[in-house]
Amino acid sequence: MLKDYDAIVIGSGAGGGPIAWKLTEAGKKVAIIEAGGFYMTSDFNRFELLALRNLWWKPRWTSNHELGLKDEIALGMGRCVGGSTTIFTAVAHRMPEWNYREWFEATRLRNEDGVPFSQEDLEKYYEQVERDTSVREYTEWDEGLKKIDQGFRKLGYPFYPVKAYVNMKCDKSGCLFGCPTEAKRGTLVSYIIPSVLLGAEVIYNSTVTKILFSSDTGDKPRVKGVEFVNEKGETKRLESKIVILAAGAMNTPLILLDSGIEEVSGFSQSSKQIGQNFGVNTATIVFGKFDDVLNNWLLHPLSGQMEEFAQKEKGGFLLEASEVMEGPLSFAEFIVDEDGMPLWGSRQKEILRGYKHYAGVFINIHDSNDGRVFRDQATGQEKFHKPITTSDKQKIEKARSMCREAFLAAGAKETVNSIYASHHVQGTCRMGEDPSMSVVNLNCESHDIGGLFVVDGSVLPSVIDANPSLTIMAISLRVANYLQETNIFENMIEN
């Protein structure tokens, strides 16, 4: 029978955007299904509350207490067309070379020639993404970052400008509520809108509930299409030759598990890996209060970084600045007392009253892929386990005390810590050749289901020491290239 689409792409963020564009550009009929709304640059303003409600997932908390652990992490991701690339800080660093070695250790990932997967295998795709999204060095630093840099220079560790997919139209209006100037070249601007102009369809405010398979197609089941609930609450089905799942490392494994992939694959080794190996680059912020009025919410957040200690062996923490959450509500939600307890009452109010004096350093640690995403069978609830291990705690404490020292050296009078959070979810459907260690192969196609591809942070074999969106976009283009080179659509026998 005739399929509705050549490809259905689930999710429009760093994973879904580039591949949707490449396939559309090649003349394929593409539908993009996005759980969040379709907002344009002109819709973005600085009204924090509505931005948080319309563009972000409500923070989803880990349930580490079920493992007998004390600390929880707030997992915050984008829920709109463009996904997290619409509301994050657009930092665009290539993955450090050492992470490729860790990938090989994690899943024995090798390229087509049987050689361990390396920088060379992503090089041309990184170059392409960097061109497509106007990556440049961000040198117009805010006053907060300049002070932070002064403090760290006294400790011997200067900050350097980040690379970001932000062009010169940036007027430092902030990033977390959507960029109002189109300076941020996330997937919304760089890939989705061009795709729509060439005929791709965006089905927004629609949640995919199931991927559909047909099992009468020879040696392994094949993907048939998807089932989703649309904006009106109606359940719909669409068929396609291939499905590209790019819903992010939290939603992707849940969609696969809800689709019954374990049963369809006969409880294969690979299917048991779905949702395992969850890594998040556990993050936290140290805010420092200066005498000067900084109004540090008017900035391109995270425009400088210090990577001296980023490698696991050197400490395992990456520092980026400045960041004060860009709005008082998020700042109030984040700050904690000396015991790590969220603040409230007159003490919190006093800190908020000094909000204009604060600048912040964002700490990202190299944590291990020891978490898990799954659905609780008894309650039907989605669950996220991500232990903060003793070693993770040591990294965080070392980073926090270094930040505090740097703040004081730069003239700050006091510092305040934040909750644990993460915006870098990874690893829940790893790529590799051995199905006992991975969910998808080198080309991100499922080991178990033909025509089903996973293209998002889920496929990263182990946590990387850079903001992951550039790498996810490069992988997305790599898979698009594979689909085109192998003529997958033309060679497919319709079922």
Next chain:
Amino acid sequence: MQNRTIDFGVKEIYFLSEDECKFFEALCETIVPEGPDPATDPGALTIGAISYIDSLLYDLPKNSQQHFREAIKLLDKDCKNKFSKNFAAIKPEQRDSALRDFYFNSKTREMMFDLRSLVLEGFYSDYRDPSYSGVTAWEYIEFGGKRISDIKKDWSFLKAWKDHTDGR
């Protein structure tokens, strides 16, 4: 609309029962207290955060409404065990202690965050009840500047504002 005997500083209540209003009144006082002069140092109650909370809960799906009602019930139960009174009736320092325990109990930690968020949103989003026209959060903390100071805040997703025709 409920038949109210107490005015919680807001124009209308659509969803909360009177006991729930008293609970949130106490929570507002605890999370974002008023200063000595509420006209220049407002708290969550001053600006009418109760109507934010009420309108938000009014439009939530049933299971989410239930989640908040469950949170109130559990926190009140804790307070009765420890202080023989519910949250609204205990002293300010007892409320701090009750919330702290609610946070350190892993089973109720997320509820603590959710309750706290309601009040923080009802204040630091720069919310005000339609009947209040004094100093609000952003003015109080001097949050402003380019693209912020002249922003048109759209509260129309909240019933308290949707039903309110004047003074937008």
